[in-house]
Each structure stands twice: as C-alpha cells, then as structure tokens.
Amino acid sequence: MKSSRIALSLLSVAIAGFASPAHAWGQLGHSIIAELAQRHLSPTALANVKALIGETSLASISVWADDYKFTPAGKQTYRWHFVDIDVAHPNYDAAVDCLEKNGKGTCIVKGLPAAITMLKDKSLSKEERVLALKLVVHLAGDVDQPLHASERTADEGGNKLYVTLQAKRSDGSDYTRSSTFHSMWDDSLVDLQAYSWGGYADALDTTPLPTVDAPPYDEAKVAGWANDTHAIGIKAYQWLPPGTPVQNDKDHPVTINNDYPTSAKADLDSQLLKGAARLRAILDDALNQ
Template sequence: MTPLRLILPICTAAFVASTSSALAWGQLGHSVIAELAQRHLQPATQAKLKELIGDTSLAAISNWADDYKFTPEGKSTYRWHFVDIDIERSAYDVALDCKEQNNQGTCIVQGLPAAIATLKDNGRSKEDRLRALKLVVHLAGDLEQPLHASERSNDQGGNKLNVVLRAKRSDGTAYTRASTFHSMWDDSLVDLQAYSWGSYADALDGNPLPTAELPPYDEARITAWANDTHALGLKAYQLLPPGTPDHNDSGHAMEISNEYAVAIKADLDRALVKGAARLKAILDDAFGSS
C-alpha cells in the first residue's frame, strides 16, 4: 500500500469527480442489484410488477431516483439516499443522524420505509406506486453502499476526500481513475470488476442469493441494515493509506493502490448480492408474494 500523495492536475480530478459523484453505486452497481433481484422474484411478484412497469426492467429504472431528488417535486427525498453515521460511533443514532434539513427529508432509515409503505398501499394511484417502486429499487441499493452509511469528521461520506485509484482488472490491465473517495466506492470499484454490469451480475449470480431477513421492512429493520452497512464503512476507512487526511483538494489526491481493491473485493461482492436479496424480499412482501 502506497501512503504517498499524488499531485494531479486539478482539472482532471475535478472533471472525473463531477461526472460520477451524484450516483450511489453509480449506474453499474444499481443495475447489478436490480437485475439480480428481478431474476429471483417470485412469479406472482413478477406478474404484479409487470402491471406497474410493463416489460421495463428494474435495472432500467434503478437510477431514476438520483435525477428525481434534484427536481422541485423530489427535493424532499434528497436526504433519503444516505445516513451519515460518523465512524467514531458503531451504530445509528436517530437524534444525531436523521435530522430534517432544508426541506430535503431526513435520512434513508426513514425514507426507505416510507417509500415501501406507499408501494404496498393498493389504495394509492398507479402513478404514486410507480414512483415509490422507483425509489425503493434505488434506495435499497443505496443502503448497501458503505459510504452512504458512514462518514469521517464531516467529510459527507468521503465526498470531501479526493483520491486516485491505481489498480488492475482481473485480466491484468491497468485501471486508473481520479475521483472522490465516495465516488471511488460508487463507481470505480464496481467498474473495476467487469467490463459490463451484465457480466458482473452473471458472475455474482453463480451462487444463490443469501437469505434476507423476514418482514416487516420498517424503520427498525432498516436501522439494523444501516448498522450492518456502517460496519463495512468502518472497514472502508480503516483500509485507507496511513496519513490519509480527513479532507483534501483534488490537486493533492491520495493514491489508492490495487491492494485496497483486492482487500475489499469479497466485501463488495457481498454488499451487492445482499442488496439484491433484500430488494427481492422487499418486493415479494410489497406485492404479497412473500
């Protein structure tokens, strides 16, 4: 592991960060989770799902919520995508971690159950339930991204820490990408694993999905899942090179070596398949097929 700082042209790092920092798990990770979940849904769930989205896949709608949160209508869901639990603490504290701010909502621990409740409510309009479905598919993926449940010294889940990942793909080819630490987990580490999200999903689908916890998928359950993800967040920070600052600018990015990518590969795989298993369970329950 190389603890040296790499000085990069500011424009390069800023450009790469700006193209990816808004997407949790990026489009690749969300597509993997949604695709795996859909492959394993109960047949009755598949039928009811088709009534809402037709022949559209869950992967195709899995990133809608990232655009929606920037609209006037969706502004109140902005903070539903994360819960910033400081790594100095081992668990979520509602009083500290889930405050309403700027009319942008509270946090994922309350936002995901709210979306699930709307999806389950057959008295709501098809439009409302479709919107809720899109939120559920996305937020269930967000909940498994460790930097959506962790931060260090108010770094906003690694968004204030700039890094450059220098790693190797499985075929030995070099992979280099500058971004924030948050975006490294959102995009780079997933992108590194395969040349397409479909091939990554196929590789992960070689083993059965893990068994998800039983319903209800309420605030208590989502709290437990957030704490589970936070535990991986602690590891994500602990594996950073010695001397990594809390915050830096893109001109003084920390170099992250292939050693980091190798160390977290199994955890990354588990997070994605666990997200798929939990999303499947949520949808089977919501559509009455569990």
C-alpha cells in the first residue's frame, strides 16, 4: 500500500487547463470509449459515478489525465499511459518494458491497477477518488491503443516517424493530415471514420461489447490486455508501405494511402469496443457496491 499512498499524494491537487501536445486516442477515441462504457454500466456503478462527478459525463473527463501528466503533481503518472514493447518481441516483459525512468513512473501495466486500487478505496476522500476515476477512464482507453503498447527500434510508439495520411472518407471526400505515425493512430484514423465521435459511438454500439475476463483487474490481467493490444501494434507497423524508415523528420513524411485505414478498420473498431468493455468491467467492479 505504500506505493499507492505515494501515488495518492501525487493526485491530491486537481490540475485543469494545462495544455499538452497530444492526447492518446485523441479526444474522439477516448470520448467514444468512455461514452460506450457509461451507456452499459450497471445501475449501481452508474449511480456511484454520479455520486463522484455528478451529471458530468465520463466522456468529458476522458482526456484530463493527458494534461495532468505534464504537471509537477502528475509527473510520476507520465509513463502510466503506455508500455513500449518492441515489435520484435511477442509479449510484455516487466524487466524490460516497465522500468521507472526519470521520475516519470513505470508503465501502464502497473499504473492502471494502481489507479483502480485508489478508486476502490472508500477510505480516501472524494477528491482523491475523483482523480483516480479520471485516471482509470483514460488509462483503460490507452491500454487498447496499439501504439501505446508497441514500438519499433526505440521509435517511442511511432512518435519518431512522420507520415501524411491521404485517404477517403466513407462519403468519398478527401482526407489529408500530416502527423507522427503515433498521432495517426491517436487521431487521424478515428477522425477519418465519422464527422462526429457521437456518430461513431452510435455505429459501434450496434455491436455488443466483447466479453471481459472477471476481476481482479491487477497487473497480470492488464499485462494480458497489453499483450493483446501489442499483437495489433505489430500489424500496425506491418501495414506501413514497403521501405518505410524507422525514423524520419517532419519535412520528409511517408505517404500513407487509403489502403492503410482499410486494412486497419476492423482492428480499430475492435480496439475501441474492447476499451469500452474493459472500462465498463473495471467500473462495475470498483463501484458496484
């Protein structure tokens, strides 16, 4: 419990409005995951969510943790947002992939369970549990983004590879956006699918949420989720055009055509649904009492 108490001390001050350069899954993806999870919460868990944050939606708090990690109070949660498993390796290795670095924490495999533990602890103040809820909602989405569980030759989950996505929306209109490969997965692939995140959420909600393993949602369980996501991350790199460099600069981006989002669409949908299902399961377990 000592490590959890140390983590709690980091969460004792709410930070709002702190600008960050990127959001994992972007506002759109995190909103979709949080909205679908909230729609399918048990009545008791939903009532307890409202007891913590009132009528505020889970979608509206889903990217708070991305701002928080850049603040002095949240610095030690920075590495909780990802686990960089090299695509040359099939599975997560705690001794390699989850080391504490530069006072910024370990990795999501340890961070998400720590936040869940805090959320479940009724001895904590309401403020502390609200902050834990914000972390849980965000990190449960992060663990399902393929480039938050994968990297290639120390490219930091595609953050050192620049691309230009040139694709078509479903209505045939052109879509072009230059970004890092990581940001293409965070934002562009989701943005490409619909003109509003609500519309995308409604489309996904026609499919039942996948089944999630029973609790506890501890390090072993989250490691399994990270391995599952990493398998998609391996494919995400394989879908890149032949000859794509490991790293480049923003002035020489790799052009990605419509073949890429077409190849990725089924897995993109699946990962968003898994994120919603896992978040729902976590909240039902933590707040269903």
